[in-house]
Amino acid sequence: MFRIGPYTIDSQVILAPMAGVTDRPFRQLCRRLGAGMVVSEMVTSDTRLWNSRKSINRLNHTGEPEPRSVQIAGGDPEMMAQAARMNVKRGAQIIDINMGCPAKKVCNKAAGSALLQDEPLVRSILQAVVGAVDVPVTLKIRTGWNTSNRNGLNVAKIAEDAGISALAVHGRTRACSYKGEVEYDTIRDIKQAVSLPVFANGDIRTPEQARAVLEYTGADAVMIGRAAQGRPWVLREIDHFLRFGRRLEAPPLAEIKGILLEHVQGLHQFYGDYMGVRIARKHVGWYLQAEQGGNCFRQAFNQLETADDQFAAIHDFFAQWAQSGTAA
Numbered sequence: 493m494f495r496i497g498p499y500t501i502d503s504q505v506i507l508a509p510m511a512g513v514t515d516r517p518f519r520q521l522c523r524r525l526g527a528g529m530v531v532s533e534m535v536t537s538d539t540r541l542w543n544s545r546k547s548i549n550r551l552n553h554t555g556e557p558e559p560r561s562v563q564i565a566g567g568d569p570e571m572m573a574q575a576a577r578m579n580v581k582r583g584a585q586i587i588d589i590n591m592g593c594p595a596k597k598v599c600n601k602a603a604g605s606a607l608l609q610d611e612p613l614v615r616s617i618l619q620a621v622v623g624a625v626d627v628p629v630t631l632k633i634r635t636g637w638n639t640s641n642r643n644g645l646n647v648a649k650i651a652e653d654a655g656i657s658a659l660a661v662h663g664r665t666r667a668c669s670y671k672g673e674v675e676y677d678t679i680r681d682i683k684q685a686v687s688l689p690v691f692a693n694g695d696i697r698t699p700e701q702a703r704a705v706l707e708y709t710g711a712d713a714v715m716i717g718r719a720a721q722g723r724p725w726v727l728r729e730i731d732h733f734l735r736f737g738r739r740l741e742a743p744p745l746a747e748i749k750g751i752l753l754e755h756v757q758g759l760h761q762f763y764g765d766y767m768g769v770r771i772a773r774k775h776v777g778w779y780l781q782a783e784q785g786g787n788c789f790r791q792a793f794n795q796l797e798t799a800d801d802q803f804a805a806i807h808d809f810f811a812q813w814a815q816s817g818t819a820a
């Protein structure tokens with residue numbers, strides 16, 4: 493469909509990087525379910541912190557299909573360059589720069605979308621990272637810092653001049669966080685102003701929305717984030733609709749169960765029994781939150797302390813669902 497450096501991306505559906513969500517088990521699952529590319533959780537550019545358990549897990553890309561895209565965050569050009577170099581040595585094939593995260597703990601460190609306030613620093617960081625590695629460098633931004641300072645178009649031009657290979661745009665300002673209408677007009681203006689691939693991000697939840705956004709903005713792909721939490725098969729549904737113009741049937745109950753069990757098992761194997769059990773809780777909650785009885789099940793599930801008990805509970809839940817037609 494489009495290229496990022498030497499890599500041909502054969503789907504217009506990309507999984508957005510989400511801290512605490514897009515770990516290796518989830519990325520691998522989403523690739524299998526239709527994502528043309530996935531991006532890792534944000535990794536700090538301060539390599540002195542890479543010995544923490546969180547960073548060690550986020551830097552683990554063993555067994556992932558190409559291209560492996562790793563997102564880094566920080567506000568110092570040389571530290572960002574060094575982080576890029578070290579990630580490439582660890583197997584990263586694409587470096588993604590985070591200038592889109594609206595979280596206060598990131599912005600307070602002059603990173604993420606806070607960088608959009610300082611265009612000269614943006615340019616310095618992009619030039620430093622692009623110059624430091626021989627792999628493609630991509631960038632994720634927002635439309636600006638706040639509604640009075642929408643400079644996403646300027647930043648996009650800076651990115652193209654600096655040699656950025658692709659640009660993802662969340663269609664809100666940092667101040668808007670995840671609220672309010674998405675500025676698809678701004679994404680369209682950015683796409684018209686640059687020649688590099690542009691990914692449209694923000695409130696795309698259905699195949700029909702994805703097609704409408706691509707047609708309106710002219711973007712090369714959609715980047716799906718929160719819509720994939722608990723529904724990773726939405727990536728497959730969007731990909732199919734964009735290719736063939738018709739919807740896939742909803743996955744049958746047995747497949748949903750299989751996907752959920754695969755995901756939970758992957759979490760247990762990746763994080764170990766203690767952390768795996770705890771991280772599985774939020775994902776299982778997302779999978780079942782819309783189902784009748786899902787909230788009650790989640791409350792009970794969150795009290796379970798072993799992998800075996802979690803698997804048994806999931807099997808029981810789906811058995812009752814299949815028998816009654818509703819979740820118990």
